[in-house]
Amino acid sequence: MLIRVGTDRPVASSDITPRSLWLRRREFLAAGAGLGLGLAGFGARAATSPYSTDEKPNSRADITSYNNFYEFGTDKSDPAAKAGRLKTKPWTLRIDGLVEKPADYALEDFLKPFSMEERIYRMRCVEGWSMVIPWLGFPLAEAIKRAQPQAGAKYVAFETLVRPEEMPGQRSFPKIIPWPYREGLRLDEAMHPLTLLATGLYGEPLPNQNGAPLRLVVPWKYGFKGIKSIVRMTLVAEQPKTSWNMIAPDEYGFYANVNPGVDHPRWSQATERRIGEGGLFAKRRPTLMFNGYESVASLYSGMDLRANY
Amino acid sequence: MKTRGFPVWAVYALGFVPAVVAFGGGLAGTTGPDPIRALEQTLGLWALRFLLAALCVTPLRRFFGVNLLRYRRALGLLCFYYASLHLLAFIGLDHSFDWAEITREILKRPYAFIGMACLLLLIPLAATSTNAMIKRLGAKNWTRLHRLVYPAALLAAAHFIFAVKSWPLEPLLYAGAALALLLVRLAPKRRPSFEQPHKA
Ligand code: HEM
Numbered sequence: 446m447l448i449r450v451g452t453d454r455p456v457a458s459s460d461i462t463p464r465s466l467w468l469r470r471r472e473f474l475a476a477g478a479g480l481g482l483g484l485a486g487f488g489a490r491a492a493t494s495p496y497s498t499d500e501k502p503n504s505r506a507d508i509t510s511y512n513n514f515y516e517f518g519t520d521k522s523d524p525a526a527k528a529g530r531l532k533t534k535p536w537t538l539r540i541d542g543l544v545e546k547p548a549d550y551a552l553e554d555f556l557k558p559f560s561m562e563e564r565i566y567r568m569r570c571v572e573g574w575s576m577v578i579p580w581l582g583f584p585l586a587e588a589i590k591r592a593q594p595q596a597g598a599k600y601v602a603f604e605t606l607v608r609p610e611e612m613p614g615q616r617s618f619p620k621i622i623p624w625p626y627r628e629g630l631r632l633d634e635a636m637h638p639l640t641l642l643a644t645g646l647y648g649e650p651l652p653n654q655n656g657a658p659l660r661l662v663v664p665w666k667y668g669f670k671g672i673k674s675i676v677r678m679t680l681v682a683e684q685p686k687t688s689w690n691m692i693a694p695d696e697y698g699f700y701a702n703v704n705p706g707v708d709h710p711r712w713s714q715a716t717e718r719r720i721g722e723g724g725l726f727a728k729r730r731p732t733l734m735f736n737g738y739e740s741v742a743s744l745y746s747g748m749d750l751r752a753n754y
Numbered sequence: 755m756k757t758r759g760f761p762v763w764a765v766y767a768l769g770f771v772p773a774v775v776a777f778g779g780g781l782a783g784t785t786g787p788d789p790i791r792a793l794e795q796t797l798g799l800w801a802l803r804f805l806l807a808a809l810c811v812t813p814l815r816r817f818f819g820v821n822l823l824r825y826r827r828a829l830g831l832l833c834f835y836y837a838s839l840h841l842l843a844f845i846g847l848d849h850s851f852d853w854a855e856i857t858r859e860i861l862k863r864p865y866a867f868i869g870m871a872c873l874l875l876l877i878p879l880a881a882t883s884t885n886a887m888i889k890r891l892g893a894k895n896w897t898r899l900h901r902l903v904y905p906a907a908l909l910a911a912a913h914f915i916f917a918v919k920s921w922p923l924e925p926l927l928y929a930g931a932a933l934a935l936l937l938v939r940l941a942p943k944r945r946p947s948f949e950q951p952h953k954a
Contacts, residue, residue, distance in 0.1 A: 503787075511787040519922040522786065572919075574788060621920045692920055711863055711916065713855065718848075720787045725780040727790060728850050
């Protein structure tokens, strides 16, 4: 479902991390970790994946400077400017609800059993722009399996950290979001092999503005489903409340699957602008159903995706 | 008048600086990863600012005795020029002259529809901004026509609110300023001395 393969387009001036360099750096990192330099899983075990797109990833500069992370402000430059103060160590992740093994994990312990792989995914924001991002992470399914969901578990609910001292957006007036930021997935969506818990990008630990130390990536859904800086995952029986749906239910549904045929009431979803492509004269490109990840269609067979937007 | 020294042409010259900087920055790649949106937003924001600035002229004169009347036309026209450039950026850069999509967006999206309504109100104001037009219409009619700036200000503020997600502070502050500038005009006139009738 690729529209264009990266190499045939002119390189924008903003692409400051050429792919070749980055690949070499990953080799270097792998070597570093191999020598016991303590890079804790970054690079060393990262393998590329058949789930990856071969589209050209956005530059690291683009990915780390243009973010919607309202905990740090509503401007897209706010997270890069203000997330530096967030302390991600130590970090505790609670897994609870309808599981056999509820626990509060120190993040290092939680991550230990999983091997990281690189996944280069398209990311489509509900605002009509997109990027291609080389994540580092592992399937959420593995974490859920380890927690052993009970029969009644039908959904996974996620919560972001609330720490107003380090997250200025949570102190701002008026309250943009009823904190904590909440997201959720149906259990089968959560178990889908494309669904990722990411801990890094471009072969390095996640920068704070991208949701360090642990975030969700669901590439066939609008970006706001990809909850950042997760502190809690709860398996539940009922469809959980999700932040944007709580704020404006007619604009943001629970499912939020990328769908060019269902417009957001305030803007069309038929097209998108790929960030970093073409500068001031960039052309929009058509948005693809499920953001091009058609294999997930079976999750929704028989569902009216107009009603369940 | 204290302000006689500052020439009107300089207001125009300064007024266009943000547009030139935004466009140049967009070309140079210094306005962030989405230069089209950055330019579109900058132009819209300055259109609104000039609109509010033009609305400040009367209260400044009435309540503070500061007479900036000779700059009002420039401020109003700058608002119109920026709004036009803003629409042009929307049409040419954001949607690459895809007229079907542009028409659909403007008709279907409340924020764009409101923006268009605002711009439609600004057109007759810009078109009648010359001395010759004021003469032709007569001061009374001209003044009456130019009251369209009040609904235009409310529409511009509403457009901003509708263009953003949730309820961030900035658009609310602009809307508050627009409301205040309209409400202050309702204050009873105690001494008519500042409020001279318009001379044709
Ligand atoms: C047909 C007319 C118009 C259209 C199609 C239009 C379209 C847009 C679009 C697409 C945005 C950007 C939304 C985003 O953030 O992605 C925007 C923002 C804005 N527009 Fe307009 N607009 C129109 C008229 C106007 C007029 C007449 C004014 C003011 C006098 C105005 C003031 C603004 C302001 C203040 C913003 C917000 C800028 C920001 O986010 O900082 N617009 N408009």
